[in-house]
Amino acid sequence: MxxxxxxxxxxxxxxxxxxxxxxxxxxxxxxxxxxxxxxxGALAATYQPKIDQPSLSFGEKTVNDRILITYATKAGSTADIAARIGETLSKQNLAVDVLPVAKVTDLSAYSAVISGSAIRMGKLLPEMMTFIQKNQAALQQKSFSIFVVCMTMKDDTEETRKTVGAYLDPVRALVQPAHEGLFAGVIDPSKVGLIDRLAIQVIKAPIGDYRKWDEISAWAGGISAN
Structure with a gap:
């Protein structure tokens, strides 16, 4: 066979x-x-590219009267802005720490706090709101400023400022900021997950970097002047 x-x-x-x-x-x-x-499909939909969230220090390490810039970022744009603000303040001989909000554990060494957050669906990122709620009492005793990064500010008009400014109402209810910054950000499909990339395609969002660095530096300079 x-x-x-x-x-x-x-x-x-x-x-x-x-x-x-x-x-x-x-x-x-x-x-x-x-x-x-x-x-x-679920993994692809929830996949988020790794985004750098740097921790930076400017000025003398031994200085106790420091400024904290803490940020919550979604795709890295807010982190970049926080770093620029830190650099600007350091040029005024100020000691500055720039930290992701998740790494902030103690505010006692800081005389001033600047918080920054991306805006998602008309709201600050949850981790930033949690930080402000948790540290409300301490922030009320310090100089507190905040900036938000929102693509609505691509067109800087009275109407868009009113719209984006209203996103800060939950913060104002907890702590009254001494300074508020409203900045445009970046749309980069390579730095977001699948769902966000699809949304960018559907609404035909303008891809590019819309941050106005001169305005950001000027805003930071206004804080140091006070």
Whole structure:
């Protein structure tokens, strides 16, 4: 008996697959494929590119009367702005720490706090609101300023300032800021997840960097002057 005949004999000796068994096996395979595909889709939808969130220090390490700039960022734009504000203040001989909000554990060494947050769906990022709520009493005893980064500010008009300014109402209810900054940000599809990339395509959002660095530096300079 040659090899081909052996194969035929082996197949014919197996028990025929009944309709019920066939359907059961087919359903199991389909379910497994479905779980795999849905799982991959869920992972793709929730995937977020890794964004740098630097911690920076300017000025003498031993200085106790420091300024804290703490930020919450979604795609890195707010972190860049926080760093620029820190650099600007340091040129005025001020000691500054720039930290992601998740890394801030103690405000006692700081005479002033500047908070910055991206805006999502008309709100500050949750981690920034949690920080302000948690440290409300301490912030009320310090010089407190805040800036937000929102693409609505791409067109800097009285109307857009009114719209974006209203996003700060929950903050004002907790702590009254001495200074408020309203800045445009960046739309870079490579730095956001799948859902955000699809949203950018659907609304045809203008891709690019709309930060006005001179205005950001001037705002920071106004804080140092006070």
């Amino acid at each position: 040659d090899q081909e005949e052996s194969k035929m004999t082996t197949v014919s000796s197996e028990r025929p697959v009944g309709r019920r068994r066939f359907l059961k096996t087919g359903c199991m395979v389909t379910a497994a494929v479905g779980v795999t595909v849905c799982g991959a």
